[in-house]
Amino acid sequence: MVSVRITSTRLPWPLSPVTENPLDDPFYYLNNFMQVIDWLEYRYADVLSNEEHCFIHEFKGLPRESRALLVRMIMRKGIHFRAGKLHYAEIGDIAAAASPLLGLGWVDEQMPLTVEELFEVLLKAEILQCLGSSIDQPRGKKTEWLAVLSEQFPEARSFNQWSPTLGDRLFSLTIMGLCDRLRLMFFGNLYQDWSEFVLADLGIFTYEKVDFCADSRGLRSREDVDACMFLHQCQQLFEAGEALVDVVGRVNGLTLSNPWLQRRRDKLLFQIAQHCERIADFATALALYRQCKYPGARLRSIRVLERCSEFELALELAIQAEHMPESAAEQQVLLRMLPRLRRKLGGPPMKRPSPREMLRLDLHLPRTDLALSVEQYVQAHLSEDEAPVHYVENTLINSLFGLLCWPAIFAPLPGAFFHPFQRGPVDLLNEDFRERRADLFRACLAELDDGRYRQTIRERFIDKWGVQSPFVFWGVLNEALLEQALDCLPAEHLKHWFDRLLLDIKANRAGMPDLIQFWPQQKTYRMIEVKGPGDRLQDNQLRWLEFCHEHRMPIAVCYVQWAEQGA
Numbered sequence: 001m002v003s004v005r006i007t008s009t010r011l012p013w014p015l016s017p018v019t020e021n022p023l024d025d026p027f028y029y030l031n032n033f034m035q036v037i038d039w040l041e042y043r044y045a046d047v048l049s050n051e052e053h054c055f056i057h058e059f060k061g062l063p064r065e066s067r068a069l070l071v072r073m074i075m076r077k078g079i080h081f082r083a084g085k086l087h088y089a090e091i092g093d094i095a096a097a098a099s100p101l102l103g104l105g106w107v108d109e110q111m112p113l114t115v116e117e118l119f120e121v122l123l124k125a126e127i128l129q130c131l132g133s134s135i136d137q138p139r140g141k142k143t144e145w146l147a148v149l150s151e152q153f154p155e156a157r158s159f160n161q162w163s164p165t166l167g168d169r170l171f172s173l174t175i176m177g178l179c180d181r182l183r184l185m186f187f188g189n190l191y192q193d194w195s196e197f198v199l200a201d202l203g204i205f206t207y208e209k210v211d212f213c214a215d216s217r218g219l220r221s222r223e224d225v226d227a228c229m230f231l232h233q234c235q236q237l238f239e240a241g242e243a244l245v246d247v248v249g250r251v252n253g254l255t256l257s258n259p260w261l262q263r264r265r266d267k268l269l270f271q272i273a274q275h276c277e278r279i280a281d282f283a284t285a286l287a288l289y290r291q292c293k294y295p296g297a298r299l300r301s302i303r304v305l306e307r308c309s310e311f312e313l314a315l316e317l318a319i320q321a322e323h324m325p326e327s328a329a330e331q332q333v334l335l336r337m338l339p340r341l342r343r344k345l346g347g348p349p350m351k352r353p354s355p356r357e358m359l360r361l362d363l364h365l366p367r368t369d370l371a372l373s374v375e376q377y378v379q380a381h382l383s384e385d386e387a388p389v390h391y392v393e394n395t396l397i398n399s400l401f402g403l404l405c406w407p408a409i410f411a412p413l414p415g416a417f418f419h420p421f422q423r424g425p426v427d428l429l430n431e432d433f434r435e436r437r438a439d440l441f442r443a444c445l446a447e448l449d450d451g452r453y454r455q456t457i458r459e460r461f462i463d464k465w466g467v468q469s470p471f472v473f474w475g476v477l478n479e480a481l482l483e484q485a486l487d488c489l490p491a492e493h494l495k496h497w498f499d500r501l502l503l504d505i506k507a508n509r510a511g512m513p514d515l516i517q518f519w520p521q522q523k524t525y526r527m528i529e530v531k532g533p534g535d536r537l538q539d540n541q542l543r544w545l546e547f548c549h550e551h552r553m554p555i556a557v558c559y560v561q562w563a564e565q566g567a
Helices: 028-043 050-060 064-075 094-104 115-121 124-134 142-152 176-187 195-201 222-239 244-252 259-278 282-291 297-307 311-323 328-344 374-382 395-404 438-450 453-463 479-488 491-503 539-550
Strands: 080-082 170-173 360-366 389-391 515-519 524-531 555-563
Touching: 028 050, 028 064, 028 176, 028 195, 050 176, 064 094, 064 170, 080 115, 094 170, 115 142, 124 142, 176 222, 222 244, 222 259, 244 259, 244 282, 259 282, 259 297, 282 297, 297 311, 297 328, 311 328, 328 539, 360 374, 374 389, 374 515, 374 524, 374 555, 395 438, 395 453, 395 479, 395 491, 438 453, 438 491, 453 479, 479 515, 524 539, 539 555
Parallel strands: 360 555, 524 555
Antiparallel strands: 080 170, 389 515, 515 524
């Protein structure tokens, strides 16, 4: 069983041999939490607040059972826990383990609960036992009772006041906010949680081992931590339907010096702007797009101006974008927008360039199994023993790129890796991703010039099997597909694909043709984009098709119609 190991030789604690199974220790979850604390103390000592330093110091001084109980509660959902439902053999006496936690104030027995919170910790029969006299329809649903009881009992009460006859205790965590901040500093986000350790220990997820330098911190100061928590709260308020003017005002009032956090703020503003656009609040949407540097914001601004009939302003911005497009995707859309805007302003009709003629396959296939996709039908129809067809879509080229360029992708550059549970570098989609690793990518791609790439990819396929990567699709890649690809795909074509990926990873790692057919004897191939009835080519697919034609790569578009049964 493989588990994640933090590998920097500068870390201050000893690590168990990789051959050990961490889950054999009943306190494995406590060990994981202690590892996080050690990590934070070593790497974030200057960022931790006095409260967090005190928590870590006092936590380490607790009996093991008390530490284990606290971690069990921290890792569970919510903050309220019935003592009668806390059963952990390794902890033993829950009341004894909870006593020091109550003394420190990290757990509270008297925390006031609303009726809504009470419903989350009581069963239906227990609600009837405690509040049955106030329920007119005892055979009804809990949700029906809640509406009535919320009006009858608007005040909050302690658990014992609500349910004096149950004979149970309720432990409520008071330090979940502090623990969330620790989790944020460790992961650099709040969407990953403590289950990452268990999934890694089980071998479900395995991550690349990266040496972390002192500069590899997403949150470099206390101000960064507070700002990141603030942005997270703003995101929650936006998703909960808070007044947009209030959310935007809070976000705009935030001063940031961390580029990583600036990108996060821009992304949130872009999401809010999109929402405003959907509800036809075009003035707010345009204002947000204009102040936002998130990729795609300029193009959305042009669209909003056009929808508001501000054609001159839209054309002016579109011409600026045409002279310096931020991506091939933007450039492609501008080719459609510019003629339309000029026409709306009374300009002469402009003939749009005709799409390149594509090799076309037309198939009429009987649809005998509705569970199969149209791509699977075409794959089965075209595949032959001497010319196998694989349904790969974006997976094959991305995987070959990921294997060949593994050292560049996982280079331990400052600001790229913050913790041991990352499937890729944080700056993967940044504009300077390739530039920061220029020499490393140059060395990897040079292997395509002298043939070394075949052996390198084969070795990494074995050595890195199952390790998380933003490019490698282990569920699709197998030895047969890999060997056919290495035999039939020319190095020149691979280099063109990989260079294009690096130009715009976000846009270009999608839209690749659905199928690939190999002729191993002739060492040739053909890519096939499949379109079912009524389907049309998307923008990113058109860009890939054009790219393949430009570089003389064999490609076809297959249009499928379903044949009438019995015809």
